[in-house]
Amino acid sequence: MRKVISRRRLLGxxxxxxxxxxxxxxxxxxxxxxxxxxxxxVLLTSDLVMLEELKAYLAHAMGRxxxxxxxRTYQEITALLVTRQVDAAWICGYxxxxxxxxxALVAVPVWRGQPLxxxxxxxxASQKAESLSDLAGxxxxxxxxxxxxxxxxxxxxxxxxxxxxxxxxxxxFYTYGHRxxxxxxxxxxxxxxxxxxxxxDVLREAEPALCAETRIVRKSELLAFPPIACPAADAQSPxxxxxxxxxxxxxxxxxxxxxxxxxxxDGFRDERPELFDGIANKMQLVRGVAP
Amino acid sequence: MTWHRxxxxxxxxxxxxLFMVTVSAFASERVLSRLADTQERHVQPLxxxxxxxxxxxxxxxxxxxxxxxxxxxxxRSREKSGEIRPTETIVAGPDDxxxxxSHPLEIPSxxxxxxxxxxxxx
Numbered sequence: 001m002r003k004v005i006s007r008r009r010l011l012g013x014x015x016x017x018x019x020x021x022x023x024x025x026x027x028x029x030x031x032x033x034x035x036x037x038x039x040x041x042v043l044l045t046s047d048l049v050m051l052e053e054l055k056a057y058l059a060h061a062m063g064r065x066x067x068x069x070x071x072r073t074y075q076e077i078t079a080l081l082v083t084r085q086v087d088a089a090w091i092c093g094y095x096x097x098x099x100x101x102x103x104a105l106v107a108v109p110v111w112r113g114q115p116l117x118x119x120x121x122x123x124x125a126s127q128k129a130e131s132l133s134d135l136a137g138x139x140x141x142x143x144x145x146x147x148x149x150x151x152x153x154x155x156x157x158x159x160x161x162x163x164x165x166x167x168x169x170x171x172x173f174y175t176y177g178h179r180x181x182x183x184x185x186x187x188x189x190x191x192x193x194x195x196x197x198x199x200x201d202v203l204r205e206a207e208p209a210l211c212a213e214t215r216i217v218r219k220s221e222l223l224a225f226p227p228i229a230c231p232a233a234d235a236q237s238p239x240x241x242x243x244x245x246x247x248x249x250x251x252x253x254x255x256x257x258x259x260x261x262x263x264x265x266d267g268f269r270d271e272r273p274e275l276f277d278g279i280a281n282k283m284q285l286v287r288g289v290a291p
Numbered sequence: 292m293t294w295h296r297x298x299x300x301x302x303x304x305x306x307x308x309l310f311m312v313t314v315s316a317f318a319s320e321r322v323l324s325r326l327a328d329t330q331e332r333h334v335q336p337l338x339x340x341x342x343x344x345x346x347x348x349x350x351x352x353x354x355x356x357x358x359x360x361x362x363x364x365x366x367r368s369r370e371k372s373g374e375i376r377p378t379e380t381i382v383a384g385p386d387d388x389x390x391x392x393s394h395p396l397e398i399p400s401x402x403x404x405x406x407x408x409x410x411x412x413x
Contacts, residue, residue, distance in 0.1 A: 188396035
């Protein structure tokens with residue numbers, strides 16, 4: 001964990017330094033500048049049609065062009081956001097709490113009536129495992145080292161047992177995508193995996209054959225859904241206010257409803273940062289355990 | 292005894308038939324052999340090109356010992372390999388430990404691969 005913490009501090013320092021020298025100026029302050037909106041694999045980024053529809057809806061609702069930015073890892077997206085190279089991003093709750101001082105909430109998705117979701121610990125269907133303890137000494141697939149559901153929740157459960165991934169699992173690796181975690185477990189590359197419960201449930205509908213090779217061993221408590229965030233310094237900028245309104249108004253617009261249907265979400269909501277305290281507690285718990 | 296008592300015409304016919312069968316078998320064997328050679332000459336460059344492409348796609352994963360990316364590359368290449376249908380692919384590091392294989396249940400990651408082949412597609 002020491003490496004992760006130092007990386008975060010480095011990113012934060014880089015952002016502050018750049019801002020203090022006035023090197024990075026948010027382009028979204030001008031009325032017609034494109035909004036640079038970044039996406040992590042918190043959602044099913046493989047759905048190109050959905051991405052195009054989301055982009056088209058936001059551009060229509062905000063009255064300005066929208067440029068979607070996509071990267072392989074959460075770390076890359078977080079770095080772009082903290083250093084203000086993008087105006088807003090759909091990130092995970094873990095980087096949001098890790099950079100709480102540098103970031104602000106724009107909106108939080110609502111799924112099944114709540115701005116909450118769960119992390120699932122999944123195993124191969126034939127794997128004899130009833131709890132996390134039964135997966136000791138096996139190969140484990142994590143989604144991303146900066147993912148709440150795909151890493152932090154399992155690490156926190158291990159920390160409660162005085163364990164860490166390096167000591168508990170025989171090996172572990174990152175797939176950089178929740179769908180990839182399911183693929184890794186289904187094919188037998190890993191005995192178990194940590195995955196976003198929302199993505200897993202959507203996959204169960206969309207790709208039942210893939211999920212049939214896996215089963216849920218453990219569901220976490222409800223935690224804050226991956227939010228849309230922006231740099232704290234831009235929280236009240238016209239572009240971010242427009243973005244927040246566009247997201248919150250999605251259920252009232254036919255194009256917005258179409259996007260929500262593709263995402264299997266009810267809508268977006270204005271929420272307080274305290275919603276993410278549960279994730280912050282897990283982060284503190286993990287930081288207190290030796291790697 | 293039977294051979295000497297049979298008519299000459301029958302004996303000649305039988306000899307000619309046996310000769311023709313022998314010649315046909317020899318000719319067929321040559322044709323099939325040449326066909327196999329020709330096919331191999333065509334398939335080998337195709338297989339080499341496939342393995343070369345695979346190696347190129349795997350270099351980064353091998354350097355970083357990225358289990359998922361190595362597996363993803365060989366799994367997708369199996370789905371989209373067209374005429375070439377690899378039966379088994381194993382990616383191992385310089386220390387001969389398996390990074391990923393096309394059949395992770397039979398050949399899991401981190402086991403020692405005895406054949407010594409760094410990237411084998413069979």
